[in-house]
Every structure is written in C-alpha cells, then in structure tokens.
Amino acid sequence: MGRCCMEIASLAACVAILVFSGVPFGEAACVISNDLNTTASDVVGKQPGTYALDCSSLLGGSDDVISWSFEGVNITTAASQSQCLANSTERYVALAGRLMICRADLSVAGKYSVYVNRAFREDVHLYGAPQTAEYGNPNNTETNEGGKTSLTCVILGYPLPDVYWMQNGSRILASDARRQTQNTVSLVYKNVTSKLTVEDARYSDRSLGEISCFSLNARVMNGSQIGTNETTGALLRVRDPLGALWPFLGLVGQAVFLLLVLYIDRHFQRKARQTSDGGDVLFHRTGTDNDGSISFHASGGNSNARASLGRRFSADAPLLSRTNSAMNSGSPPHGLSV
Numbered sequence: 001m002g003r004c005c006m007e008i009a010s011l012a013a014c015v016a017i018l019v020f021s022g023v024p025f026g027e028a029a030c031v032i033s034n035d036l037n038t039t040a041s042d043v044v045g046k047q048p049g050t051y052a053l054d055c056s057s058l059l060g061g062s063d064d065v066i067s068w069s070f071e072g073v074n075i076t077t078a079a080s081q082s083q084c085l086a087n088s089t090e091r092y093v094a095l096a097g098r099l100m101i102c103r104a105d106l107s108v109a110g111k112y113s114v115y116v117n118r119a120f121r122e123d124v125h126l127y128g129a130p131q132t133a134e135y136g137n138p139n140n141t142e143t144n145e146g147g148k149t150s151l152t153c154v155i156l157g158y159p160l161p162d163v164y165w166m167q168n169g170s171r172i173l174a175s176d177a178r179r180q181t182q183n184t185v186s187l188v189y190k191n192v193t194s195k196l197t198v199e200d201a202r203y204s205d206r207s208l209g210e211i212s213c214f215s216l217n218a219r220v221m222n223g224s225q226i227g228t229n230e231t232t233g234a235l236l237r238v239r240d241p242l243g244a245l246w247p248f249l250g251l252v253g254q255a256v257f258l259l260l261v262l263y264i265d266r267h268f269q270r271k272a273r274q275t276s277d278g279g280d281v282l283f284h285r286t287g288t289d290n291d292g293s294i295s296f297h298a299s300g301g302n303s304n305a306r307a308s309l310g311r312r313f314s315a316d317a318p319l320l321s322r323t324n325s326a327m328n329s330g331s332p333p334h335g336l337s338v
Contacts, residue, residue: 030055030114030124034104043127043227044109050084051104053124056097058116066097069113075099106131109158109190130157130215130229133191141211142237143201150197153213153231156190161217161229163194168209172196201238210235 032042036049044051055066068075077094084093084102091108093100101108109128114121134154143149155163165172165181172179178200184193194213198205210233217227 029058029122032124032126040127042125043129044104044106045129046131048103048105051101051108051126053099053101053112053114053126054097055099055114055121055124058114058121059097060116065117066094067115067118068092068094068099069115070108071110072113101126106156106158106190126158127217127219128156128158128190129227130155130161130217132156132213132215132229132231135213135231141234143198145201145203145238147201147238148197148199149201149236150195151211151213151234152193152195155192155194155213155215155229157192157215157217157229158190159217159219160185160187160190160192161215161227163192163213163215165194165196165211166214166230167211171214172211198236201236203238205236205238208236209233 031054032051033054034041034049034051036045036047053068058064058066075092077092077099078088078090081088081090081093082095084090084100088102091102093102099112104126106128109126112124112126114124132153133156134152141149141151151165153163155161163183165179167179172181174181178198180197180199182195182197184195185191186193192215196211196213212233213231215229219227
C-alpha cells in the first residue's frame with residue numbers, strides 16, 4: 001500500500017512539473033531545427049550544418065539550469081560563445097535552454113538526454129541518413145571462371161540502416177547459393193559492414209550487370225529519399241577460359257595475313273607479266289630433218305614474244321645445239337615447254 005502511494009505521488013509530481021513548465025502531457029518538450037533547407041529537421045545528411053535542440057520550454061524559472069548528455073556522456077559547451085562560429089573548433093554551444101550543434105555530421109547523430117537542474121527530463125534523437133563510409137574493391141572484382149571474389153561496403157547511419165546488395169536493379173536474395181551476404185553491426189561506430197562473396201564465378205556473370213551496395217533507413221525517410229543510399233555500381237569481370245591463348249592466336253593471325261598479302265602480290269605480278277607478254281610461249285616438236293636438226297612450232301604468247309625467242313635461238317648456235325640434244329633425249333630445254 002505504501003509503495004503504491006509513493007508511485008502515485010511520483011506520478012503526480014511529474015504531471016505537476018509538466019503543467020508548470022507549460023509542456024502538454026505526452027508531447028516532447030524539445031524541438032530540433034537546422035539551418036539547412038531539408039524536409040527532415042531532425043536528420044543529419046551529407047551536408048554539414050548547424051542543428052539546434054530547443055528545450056527552453058522546460059525552464060520554469062530564471063534559476064533553472066538545463067544540461068545535456070550525448071550517448072550517456074555529459075556535453076561540455078563553449079562558455080564564451082553564443083553561436084556557432086566558422087573559425088571555431090567548438091562542437092556545442094548552449095544559450096538560454098538551446099543546445100546548438102556546430103558542423104553537424106553523422107558523428108553527432110544519436111541520443112541526446114535532457115536534464116533540468118540535474119533531473120532527467122527526456123531523450124531527443126538526432127537521426128543520421130545512411131552514408132557510405134567505405135566501399136572496398138569496386139574496381140578489383142576480376143577473377144577466373146570457377147574462382148571467388150568479394151565486395152565490401154561500410155554504411156553509417158542512425159539508427160543502423162538495413163544493408164543489402166543489388167545487381168542490375170534486382171536484390172540479391174539470401175537464398176542465392178553462389179552469392180552470399182554477411183553483415184556485421186557496430187553499435188560503437190554506428191555502422192554496418194556488409195560483405196558480398198561471389199563463389200564459382202561464371203563467364204556468363206559478366207552480362208548480369210553492375211553490383212551495388214544499397215542501404216535503407218525507414219525511420220528517416222520522411223517522404224523523401226534522404227533515408228536511402230546506394231554505392232557506385234561495380235562490374236564483376238570473369239576472365240575468359242581461353243584468354244591465355246589469345247596472344248598466340250593473334251600472332252598466328254598476323255602470320256596468316258602476311259602470307260596472304262605476299263601470295264596476292266605475287267599472283268598479280270605474274271598476271272601482269274602474262275598480260276604484257278601475251279602469255280607463256282609453248283614449243284611443239286614437229287619432226288627431225290635429215291641433218292639431225294629438229295623442227296618445232298611455237299604457239300601461245302604473242303607474235304613479238306615468239307619472234308624474240310626465234311631470233312634468240314638463231315643467234316645462239318650452242319643453245320640450239322643443246323636444244324637439239326635435249327629434244328632427241330625427250331627432255332625439253334630449260335625454260336621451254338614441249
């Protein structure tokens with residue numbers, strides 16, 4: 001009975017404090033704002049800015065003192081400053097029940113606790129949109145067919161976002177046997193480390209599209225895309241199993257090409273000579289005279305070519321003699337067709 005009375009008395013005291021301070025029951029006393037043009041005043045994005053936690057409504061009198069803590073650690077504010085200065089290294093400035101957070105980024109996203117005269121009053125959350133802190137090996141995803149490769153991304157955010165992998169716009173499911181995802185959560189550093197391992201890589205994987213690390217924080221969506229983040233896509237490059245042969249095949253191709261060029265060149269040179277001479281001159285034996293000399297008939301070529309060879313044989317008796325001897329033996333002289 002006594003314990004119940006104490007609890008009722010405590011509840012009545014809390015209600016009295018809220019009513020006295022002018023704060024409606026069930027509503028947060030502190031209001032968060034920033035100097036950025038964003039749709040979510042309580043979300044820290046990629047652009048640093050100044051955020052203010054206005055808890056002045058909790059002040060009941062001029063002697064009341066408001067203090068704050070961040071993630072359980074008391075905040076020390078600059079005593080000589082009344083606003084955030086561009087050249088100052090101070091992170092926090094307090095003035096008349098307002099806590100200003102200077103150069104706010106993801107490192108200051110988290111839970112802020114408010115105290116009035118050292119008595120706890122409420123918790124205020126400054127959320128952090130998901131951002132990529134690290135994206136490992138985006139340009140080093142090359143492996144052999146049947147090999148293994150991996151991609152790693154580290155995503156910051158508060159609360160911790162959901163992280164998954166996508167390829168060509170489709171989510172990689174946990175049931176995928178060859179593409180496995182492993183997520184590691186760090187509450188201290190407020191990040192999620194996600195590792196995608198691709199096993200038994202196939203040459204056909206090259207055509208599946210880019211792989212990207214996608215993160216989603218539904219708490220900070222607020223009707224916009226501030227709660228999503230996607231890394232730059234990376235292509236999985238699987239080496240051709242015949243890739244080692246390509247240099248050798250290239251040399252063979254060059255050799256074949258050169259031989260073809262030489263053959264075509266010789267062919268056209270021969271055609272040109274045949275055209276200018278009228279073709280090859282052929283000699284046909286018609287008989288043998290009584291003195292042993294051979295009678296022959298020249299055909300083919302043109303008249304100039306036949307006349308030229310006739311003059312040559314007439315002027316060169318040794319050659320005619322050799323020709324006669326060769327004809328008798330049944331073997332044509334060198335350079336002639338019988």
